[in-house]
Amino acid sequence: MIVLRNLSPLRVFLAATVILVSLGLYVVANAIQFASDYRAVTHTYTVLQHLDRIESLKHQVVAESRGYLLAGRAENRDSFWRIGGALQREADVLAEHVIDNDAQHGRAVALRRALDARLRLSVQAMQSWRAGATMPGDAPLLMAIRHGDRDIAMRLEHLRSAENALLSTRSRRAERSAWLTLLAAGIGIPLSLLLIGHAQRRLARENRVRRQAEAAASDSNAELNATVQQLARLSDSMAALSQYSSMLQGASDxxxxxxxxxxxxxxxxxxxxxxxxxxxxxxxxxxxxxxxxxxxxxxxxxxxxxxxxxxxxxxxxxxxxxxxxxxxxxxxxxxxxxxxxxxxxxxxxxxxxxxxxxxxxxxxxxxxxxxxxxxxxxxxxxxxxxxxxxxxxxxxAVRDPLTGLFNRRYLEESLAREIARCQRRAQPLAVLMLDVDHFKSFNDRHGHAMGDAALSAFARMLKTRCRPEDIACRYGGEEFTLILPETDLATALERAEDIRAGAAMLRIGDAGDAMLRITVSIGVALMPEHGEVGLELMRAGDRALYRAKHEGRDRVAVADVPVAVGEPMREVY
The missing domain is CATH 3.30.450.40 (GAF domain)
Incomplete structure (x- = not known):
């Protein structure tokens, strides 16, 4: 204070000027450094965002290629090409952002090559699937795909680790610049308060500028934090969506x-x-x-x-x-x-x-x-x-489209299964072979549309006379087969007569036209009396059906002797 009093006003002004100029230059230099550090931090966050985007697009393009391999949908193939193009563009943008860093630029270029190679492997897998109409099973291709995925993941991790290290360094440098600026202002402000009013006014003006800069930096930091949190939530959401999608694809029903x-x-x-x-x-x-x-x-x-x-x-x-x-x-x-x-x-x-x-x-x-x-x-x-x-x-795959009954393929599988089940339980099993009488003549006289109507009506009647455990099938043409598990001969004959009577009561056609009638002949075979193999039982039932046809039709006949395995089944019209 004594020294200041001994100085002339000019010298005080000069001293204030020197102090303020020195302080101003120092603050400006630190502000420029702080702005540079802030841009560097923002640039690092931008690079990290591009890395997250590349990783997300890579998972999406792999998911779309797998979806195409699983379901063969054109939507998955088109999405694969669209997302693949976006992935390549994102990799190019990343390379441009890190061009000022030779090491990172080299890693980005290598990542782009790895992504291109991985996309080519997916294209090769989809083309192989399209050519063979089956899932690709080439072991070298699968190994190349796995290796490509690991290589891309490793390169992404290296890029991300390097950027995180740069982010840490630049953040510390920005904090140091801010603290040095605050320290210089803290020392210069008390000194400037002892100087003349002009120096005081200049200090007040610069103080306002400093507060505005701090507020802007605080707002920018808040925006950056919000962006980071949003990216974290987005990453978690993408991972959850990917897991949910894969689990849905594996659901059986x-x-x-x-x-x-x-x-x-x-x-x-x-x-x-x-x-x-x-x-x-x-x-x-x-x-x-x-x-x-x-x-x-x-x-x-x-x-x-x-x-x-x-x-x-x-x-x-x-x-x-x-x-x-x-x-x-x-x-x-x-x-x-x-x-x-x-x-x-x-x-x-x-x-x-x-x-x-x-x-x-x-x-x-x-x-x-x-x-x-x-x-x-x-x-x-x-x-x-x-x-x-x-x-x-x-x-x-298991239903006849006209009648809604099971088809012949399902019949053969179910008959073998029911025979084995009844044998384990020491229970009988009956097989009924049914055939609509004179169906070829019916078709010739009334047309195929009326013939289909007759078969559909008979199938509906047959369903109403079946137990939940019975298996009714359309064997072919106008022939039907009914499997009756745990049914003895007397019950099978009773069921056959009920079905024959129900068929005779059917009326085919519109109410305003002449109502047409049909009849059926039925052959009955029983396990184990007429065989213990599905083919033997069906041949025995077919032989009984053939006898019912020759005895006048519209009746039920029981197989009398087992049929040899080599004997062909007869077609009766």
């Missing part, structure tokens, strides 16, 4: 699909109650097939399709307040005093709505992670459509 869905939603969306509705084949109403979590509102277990707004609009429908706002009619008003919100998402695949998912939770507003729930429903829609398609194909 619809019930297992429902169980996987309930478990996944309970784990990823805790605190929410869920109800899964599937539209029945009649398309008149839906059925509640799965439910998890706590029930927060009453729900209709069998609602009409128009009861859900998401099905009407073919889009997700959010309900902010189920107590007072607009809601789907399959959801009742919540009990109690707590607010409840909800979300309904339609399950649509191949242009058809197959059901919907209803989520409910306590509180008002939108449910958390709504986008994740919608993406999960997209995976569920495709999986549910695929399961239904598999069940339809399985049904077509």
């Amino acid at each position: 619809a019930q297992e699909l429902y169980e996987i869905t309930a478990s996944t939603f309970r784990r990823l969306l805790p605190g929410l109650g869920g109800l899964l509705y599937v539209i029945r084949a009649s398309r008149d109403h839906a059925e509640l097939v799965a439910q998890w979590g706590g029930a927060v509102a009453p729900n209709d277990p069998a609602p009409a399709l128009q009861a859900c707004w998401s099905v009407r609009r073919h889009a997700p429908f959010a309900m902010d307040d189920l107590r007072h706002g607009l809601r789907c009619s399959h959801i009742g008003r919540p009990h109690g005093a707590e607010d409840v919100h909800g979300l309904c998402v339609p399950l649509s695949a191949h242009g058809e709505v197959v059901g919907w998912l209803s989520l409910q939770g306590e509180g008002r507003g939108r449910i958390p992670d709504e986008s994740l729930a919608i993406r999960l429903c997209e995976q569920l829609s495709l999986a549910l459509a695929n399961v239904r398609l598999r069940e339809s194909l399985r049904h077509q």
